Amino acid sequence: MGSEKTDEELMLAYAGGDLLAFEMLYRRHRGTLYRFLLRTLRHRADADELFQDTWSRLIAARERYRPDAKFTTWLLQIAHNLIVDRFRRQRPQASDEETEAVFSKLDAPDSDQPERALTEFEQRRRLQLALEDLPDEQREAFLLRIENGLGLEEIAAITGAGRETVKSRLRYALARIRARFAT
Amino acid sequence: MSAHDPDRELDALLGEGGGKIGDLYRRLPRYEPPRRLDRAVLGEAARAVHSGKPPRRQRWIVGVGSAAGLVLAAGIAWRIGHDAMSPSEAPATETRRVVPVEPIDEAARAKHEELAQPKTDADAASAPASNAAGEISPRQDTAPQKEIVHKTRASAKPATPPAIAEPPKPAPAPAAAPPPQAFTGAAEQRARAQDDFEKSGKDKLGVSETGAAAADKRAPAAARGVASPTVPSGSIELQRDMQLAPHDWLAHIRQLMQQGRTQQATESLRLFVRSHPDVRVPDDLSPLLD
Numbered sequence: 001m002g003s004e005k006t007d008e009e010l011m012l013a014y015a016g017g018d019l020l021a022f023e024m025l026y027r028r029h030r031g032t033l034y035r036f037l038l039r040t041l042r043h044r045a046d047a048d049e050l051f052q053d054t055w056s057r058l059i060a061a062r063e064r065y066r067p068d069a070k071f072t073t074w075l076l077q078i079a080h081n082l083i084v085d086r087f088r089r090q091r092p093q094a095s096d097e098e099t100e101a102v103f104s105k106l107d108a109p110d111s112d113q114p115e116r117a118l119t120e121f122e123q124r125r126r127l128q129l130a131l132e133d134l135p136d137e138q139r140e141a142f143l144l145r146i147e148n149g150l151g152l153e154e155i156a157a158i159t160g161a162g163r164e165t166v167k168s169r170l171r172y173a174l175a176r177i178r179a180r181f182a183t
Numbered sequence: 184m185s186a187h188d189p190d191r192e193l194d195a196l197l198g199e200g201g202g203k204i205g206d207l208y209r210r211l212p213r214y215e216p217p218r219r220l221d222r223a224v225l226g227e228a229a230r231a232v233h234s235g236k237p238p239r240r241q242r243w244i245v246g247v248g249s250a251a252g253l254v255l256a257a258g259i260a261w262r263i264g265h266d267a268m269s270p271s272e273a274p275a276t277e278t279r280r281v282v283p284v285e286p287i288d289e290a291a292r293a294k295h296e297e298l299a300q301p302k303t304d305a306d307a308a309s310a311p312a313s314n315a316a317g318e319i320s321p322r323q324d325t326a327p328q329k330e331i332v333h334k335t336r337a338s339a340k341p342a343t344p345p346a347i348a349e350p351p352k353p354a355p356a357p358a359a360a361p362p363p364q365a366f367t368g369a370a371e372q373r374a375r376a377q378d379d380f381e382k383s384g385k386d387k388l389g390v391s392e393t394g395a396a397a398a399d400k401r402a403p404a405a406a407r408g409v410a411s412p413t414v415p416s417g418s419i420e421l422q423r424d425m426q427l428a429p430h431d432w433l434a435h436i437r438q439l440m441q442q443g444r445t446q447q448a449t450e451s452l453r454l455f456v457r458s459h460p461d462v463r464v465p466d467d468l469s470p471l472l473d
Contacts, residue, residue, distance in 0.1 A: 019228060
């Protein structure tokens with residue numbers, strides 16, 4: 001393997017019938033897409049379903065793919081549209097109670113600790129809970145940045161929001177995460 | 184996490200690695216999709232490439248169906264022109280319309296007789312097929328069309344179907360004398376092609392006519408600008424929708440909704456979502472998908 005093919009080249013190759021190209025593409029993005037969906041939806045069954053749906057739609061639309069935009073943007077745009085549809089149907093989300101339950105479990109032992117020195121485990125746990133607690137749009141913007149490594153413009157393109165809106169969502173998300181660590 | 188400057192924090196998040204939060208995030212469990220999902224996705228991708236080709240199938244069935252219909256119609260027209268419609272015979276209509284009824288009975292009788300008297304396989308196969316496809320097929324082709332036309336459009340255009348139905352005058356003669364094997368094969372193929380076309384038309388398009396008949400009916404409907412309540416015009420519209428740019432397509436769907444054609448709008452939007460999964464469905468149209 002001298003030179004690695006880009007995602008866009010692989011996608012075009014798959015559209016032309018090269019199945020190996022798809023397998024390579026899939027292996028590259030399966031993990032990040034899955035984690036993005038799982039942390040955004042906060043429900044494994046939903047994440048599984050939308051993960052498969054996202055790839056199905058990509059497969060179905062393969063011949064329409066044009067490498068104008070990055071492949072990642074295209075893939076995440078498909079995922080984003082499915083997430084929005086899901087949220088629209090599910091509002092209010094069922095996981096609120098679960099989140100509350102986990103919070104109460106977390107808060108009790110924390111109040112017993114005078115030194116408040118958070119262990120690494122605790123820090124990870126708090127971050128996870130903070131993510132779950134974020135409003136959908138803030139969480140999605142945050143995950144697109146941190147899990148998928150996207151910049152403001154790309155996040156804006158995927159979510160259909162303006163650049164400044166994305167910036168503001170990220171700022172709010174950071175503030176909420178920080179607040180979770182401060183308790 | 185103390186003494187926070189939100190802007191600096193944001194810069195850190197947007198910088199390489201995502202700052203402290205990024206470090207912490209990367210220490211969270213790295214969930215992976217389960218194997219069964221891998222299998223499902225890769226299987227679907229393989230099926231799409233090797234056999235199924237779902238996105239193309241929909242478009243091609245429409246195309247192939249239309250082409251088959253046109254070929255069939257052209258074949259019928261050519262046959263009619265050659266075998267039956269000599270210029271001198273063309274004007275006579277009323278008397279001829281009765282004549283083709285006889286060969287059907289004869290053919291049916293002949294078929295019964297053949298079934299009653301055991302013959303060789305070749306004979307048994309060729310005789311009914313030749314009767315059914317060789318001479319009577321033009322009428323069979325058109326007869327169901329006439330029925331459908333009458334069902335769906337009542338008496339919208341009574342003049343057109345008889346024009347197609349008239350020609351089979353010379354039917355009796357070949358029915359008595361079995362045509363050559365090659366002809367029978369071609370006729371069977373044609374009949375099979377029509378069956379396939381009709382099946383695919385009914386399944387995918389909702390079209391129950393040959394391309395020619397459909398085209399005949401389509402043109403006046405389009406000219407009148409009347410939205411036909413039957414499915415065929417809808418499937419043709421869907422085909423046309425697919426040619427539109429995403430923005431125009433969505434505008435067209437809105438237009439359909441305004442015209443009260445919710446079913447058509449829904450179908451068009453579903454097709455849109457499949458064709459453009461990366462384009463978000465506007466909020467005002469999304470209820471159509473629920």
